[in-house]
Amino acid sequence: MIKAILMFNNHGKPRLSKFYEHYTKDTEQQIIRETFHLVSKRDENVCNFLEGGMLIGGSDYKLIYRHYATLYFVFCVDSSESELGILDLIQVFVETLDKCFENVCELDLIFHVDKVHNILAEMVMGGMVLETNMNEIITQVDAQNKMEKSEAGIAGAPARAVSAVKNMKLPEMPRNINIGDINIKVPNLPSFK
């Protein structure tokens, strides 16, 4: 399970922090500081895994991080997650951000912290990895952005437009084109024979 996702810049300014486990506000800030302290000390050509960090829970926990230009992306995970898997997940996250913001930079993340959170929510839900496919995440986020745009015009729009938007459905997922084509066979479970 993912315990926390942290983003901060080279100076340790938090840019995004999402905790999937409860800590007090003070502890959260301490964790961010400690993590920054641990991560920023490391050279570029060392491994992307770090163990420990007292606050976040000792030896069972790992910090897996990547450094992009001015930003650190740190995932704090427990032993049930695959290290390399998470490393690639960070890559997926960053690529997605890049697509959504068209050449993402640190400022995008500051000004659109809610959007970043929404993108993250499509990828990780309650500490569990929900989606790892970039296109899928973008589809979901786009659907929501569309709603945002149409809702923006609602202000003075007639009531029927409002109801039209309210009842708007998400677009069909590309993967659902033809269920029959998906060759994963339903496992034969005794209870469903």
Place this chain on the structure above:
Amino acid sequence: MSYVGEKTLTALPSLLSLDSQPGPAKLSSTSKLGNLIRGITELTSKHEEEKLIQRELESIKEQVSSPNTSMRQMKELMVRAIYCESLGYEASFVYIHAIKLAQQGTALEKRVGYLAVSLFLNESHELLLLLVNTVLKDLQSTNLIEVCMALTVVSQIFPKEMIPAILPLVEEKLNHPKEIIRRKAVLALYKFYLIAPNQVQHIHNKFRKALCDKDPGVMTASLHIYLQMIQENPEGYKDLTGSFVNILKQVVGGKLPIDFNYHSVPAPWLQIHLLRILSFLGKNDLRTSELIYEVLDESLRRAEMNRNITYAILYECVKCIYTIHPKSNLLEKAAKCIGNFVLSPDINLKYLGLKALTYVIQQDPKMALQHQMTIIECLDHPDLIIKRETLELLFRITNAQNVVVIVEKMLEFLQNSPDDYTTIDLVGKVAELAEKYAPDNEWFIETMNTVFSLGGDTMQPDIPNSFLKLLSEGFDSVEEDRKLRLFAVDSYVSLLQGETRKLPQCFLQVISWVLGEYSHLSEDHNRSTVLRLLEKLLDMKQTSSETKCWILMAMTKLCEGTAGVCVAQQVSETYISSMDTVLRQRAQELQHLSQDSELREEVLPRDSGLDPMEIDSSLSFLDEFVSGALAAGAAPYKPPHQRQEELAEAKVLSLEPYGLALPISMSSCSITDRHSPTPLSMSSGLSGDSTDVSHRAGLKLDGVQRVWGRDGYLAKKESVEEAAPVQGLTPVHSPSLQNEGDGSHSQTPTPTPTPEPDREKEQLASSLFFGVSSQSSVCLMGKPDSTFNRRRKAKVQAPGVTEQLSSSVAPVSNAVDNLLCNNLQDSNINSVSAASSKQTCELSPRVPAANGTCNTDCGLPESDRKRSNLSISRDNGLVDADSALSEDQGSRSDLCPSSYLPAELCGLYRSEIAPLCTAHSLELSACHVHQGDDMILIIFISNSSDSQVLQIRLDLKSEQLKVTCVSDSSVENIKSHTVAVYQYSLAVKRPGVDVEVDGTLSFLLPAGTPQTKHFSYKLPLTAFIRPLLISTEEYGTMWLGFSHEVKQNLTLVDDGCEPLTFTLNLLKNRLQLHLVEIIGLEGILACRLLQNQPCLMHCRVHAGALAVWLRSPVPELPDCLVYHCQRVLQEK
């Protein structure tokens, strides 16, 4: 900073133009956020930032509480509040507004509201209750986005006690036509399962349905649940193994749509998940593992592209292979993979490779040898994480031979080291290693000094405590103890004479205790010097009041002589007015003592030494209790950090079907165990090989690459040579083995670590890995507790602890054996062998006795189980013999006891009838009959005289057996020329090599004089042994559960072709054991002692002998059984 500022300015206009939402409100609030951010980046001090944010929060507060603020403005305010909170400033006044926004806003505003709620609040926040209704409403909404938001927030934070309110709605969503909703519902339910497992118990079937969902995404989500549940209870989901394997097969086979690919690898995260699940399912389960092998092989084969993510899959495969029931060809591939990881230039892969090695190394120390040069390189790696992982690995292979080098490396690392977390962890490890394997006193004390000064006050408190305990308890000999303490005192005195300012408090406490307790041992330093030094400590500013108490207590112990008393009085006067109560109390005590010389004489007698007066800090008065508990099977005490360590290790991997529980005792022997499904997979003379390595004292790099072959572990060349005697015994067997070894060697060109490193590294390697394989040979000798050692042993060998005796077996040959392995193991073996030879002396008188009495012929001629169903006619044959005997003695043949055998016992297997004693005209004889699970003792009393014998009483008693009378023994009178039959049922109370029943016969002669006669009946323990029909898996689990173990080398009986099979069959038939399985050069047998006390036996051909381990829950049983095995084989 300036860079960021610039960027801000350039980015702002474009940001505004990108914003498609017109309207003055929007614009102004965005610019407000923009202003805020710009303002903050321009600030130079934390204080100014604080002021700015406070101002910002004030303005937000004002606006949110204004009734005129629209929901849209509220949304913008919320984003600003989120920003402030993320910088660590509390904005609790907006929480309620966040909930309101989630409640009342349009879909978009709602989203921000929910986001703010999930960022601001936690699961137990009281405001959350206000959210429940909103969530309920949104779950029922027709707008899918609202449903999604509700599900997201539910999985993020939701009050536990409110779950029932929304559970039905979430469950309903499992049938939703949109897959994204189903997926989120599955994860929400998983979250419920995590926080309140009881509440979702009833929907396990729905989880199954989610697993079968037509959309792979939903199925993937459901794996989260299964991973968790299977980890908790693998037994409950074995039936799903096939399904998981099936799914993985299809994924690996590329059956998923192309958009599941990531870097052209099909659904890698899904694969990782499935592999994890499978490894939980296959753990310690041969049958399930067999289902998994194929797909693992396939995964390994497919994952060969050089992508980061394929390595993730490979790593999971390797872990899975080492977790499930082992299979040799997979193990070989996995070992190769680990090699690739470790040798990889990619540092992340190197890290994972080291991790994998650390897992594996406990089972297979040879893997370390294989990669030793890489490990050495990693030790000097610039990355601290890699270095630490390497030290972790070395920690697992530490033994008495390499401890000095490894600890040195660890301390070196500690000295340059980094954070508290690492320090605490490593300091604990060093202390543990030092306690376990210290080669000498000086080293031990010096190492511990470094530990204390480096570890400082962050380290676990049980390290100084156990160190002091060790000092005070002592171990081997009085003289040794004295030296150790003396050395400690000297070292501390010289430490105190130097710079003391930097010493951590807990070290000072240790020092003062030791000085107080033992400085009398030192002749160089008189007490007043020591007192002065302590006084200096007291005056130091840094010394905490707790430490001061320790120092005062030490002074109290040392207060003596005029100089001492003078110092003491000075000190006590200073501290008697201290604010600290404890300190004041100590000072009072000290003052009192220093003023009263008589009291001093009494409390601290000068000449007699302090020892008799010492407080028994070793709690030796509990020794009896402890030894009693140990004898009764209780586990020996382990300090907390060791327990933790073991727990952590237990979590890691358990590869053996039935291995020794302690991690360090994992051995190459267990590696071979793991090949059990494939016949012939054992390599001969493995243990011989490992001893060999240890004898050579250095390392041969050239032999390294041969370790793995097609059938898994291969013996090295040397070992084949050494195994020559075995070959002589097994002419059929070994050539094939050799061929196989050669063949596989040529087939698998394992990457050879090019042996060209400089001398220095090679030397380091040989010192680091010295004894790594001899360690495994220690295990081969069946010493499960090879961790206990010179220092720990002190506790175990406390007088009165007899348990150890039972763990070694009597015969002299064993002593020789032990002597042989002395040079492999450290000194503790000496004591064991001494113990065993001591026991030999005890036992030896018994051995001839057992052979010499009439009872030898009672020893069952259990030549063949079939013959045991003796027919009546054979019985008659026996009867004839018996009657002939009785005729010789002048009695009448019609009194032959066997014809009086109770009808229900006829036809059952019984021993011959043996005469017990005669008394006047009465003759006693007895036999024992196997009646199912009962053992019946039958005593015949025949009266050969012409007159009746009256008032016959038969009393049986035994210390080893429980005797219950079966027949009505009320037969009091025996008429002339008749036989009375008494039946007793026997059960073993305390097993012995032979068990004996003592009896007293009393009767009245016709003349009226009472007579008594004593007799005894001895029967071998084997009479109570029955085969225990179990499978190999059951054997595996049972083996781990049993605490009493005995090992012994027996002679191998050679019938010309298959000595092992022949010998084991011989044992099986003679002793009525159950032969569970023979695999290659090893075999396992099981039996039980009536009624139901199992004993397991593991045999292994080793250097022409049969090494046997027996384990049982009954302390004496393995011992006795091994004796009988020996006899059977000797007779042969």
